[in-house]
Amino acid sequence: MLGLRIVDWDDAYANGANIAGGDRWPAAWDGPAQAFREKLLAQGRARLDIVYGEAPRSRFDLFLPPAAPKGLVVFIHGGYWMESDKTSWSHLAAGAVGRGFAVVMPS
Numbered sequence: 001m002l003g004l005r006i007v008d009w010d011d012a013y014a015n016g017a018n019i020a021g022g023d024r025w026p027a028a029w030d031g032p033a034q035a036f037r038e039k040l041l042a043q044g045r046a047r048l049d050i051v052y053g054e055a056p057r058s059r060f061d062l063f064l065p066p067a068a069p070k071g072l073v074v075f076i077h078g079g080y081w082m083e084s085d086k087t088s089w090s091h092l093a094a095g096a097v098g099r100g101f102a103v104v105m106p107s
Helices: 009-013 022-042 090-098
Strands: 046-051 059-063 072-074 102-106
Touching: 022 046, 022 059, 022 090, 059 090, 090 102
Parallel strands: 072 102
Antiparallel strands: 046 059, 059 102
């Protein structure tokens, strides 16, 4: 990577440690993410925990716009396979869904 050498892999993947107050963000996302899932589920526009593999976390959520989708956005969260899952980020689908796209979020 352009001659850069990662000395500490834990630090390289611990983005929260490099953001002032970063430890407060995960808890702050939980409420909006859950509210978004519940809202779209109540409207019949969410399909949650669809299995795509044998591993316990091999599931995705699908969020649909009110009309036929213009396309599909795949949102892969940045948990580095170490923490978090799809349920932490659901609310980030709102923009694409609001513009007519379906959004899939795998764990």
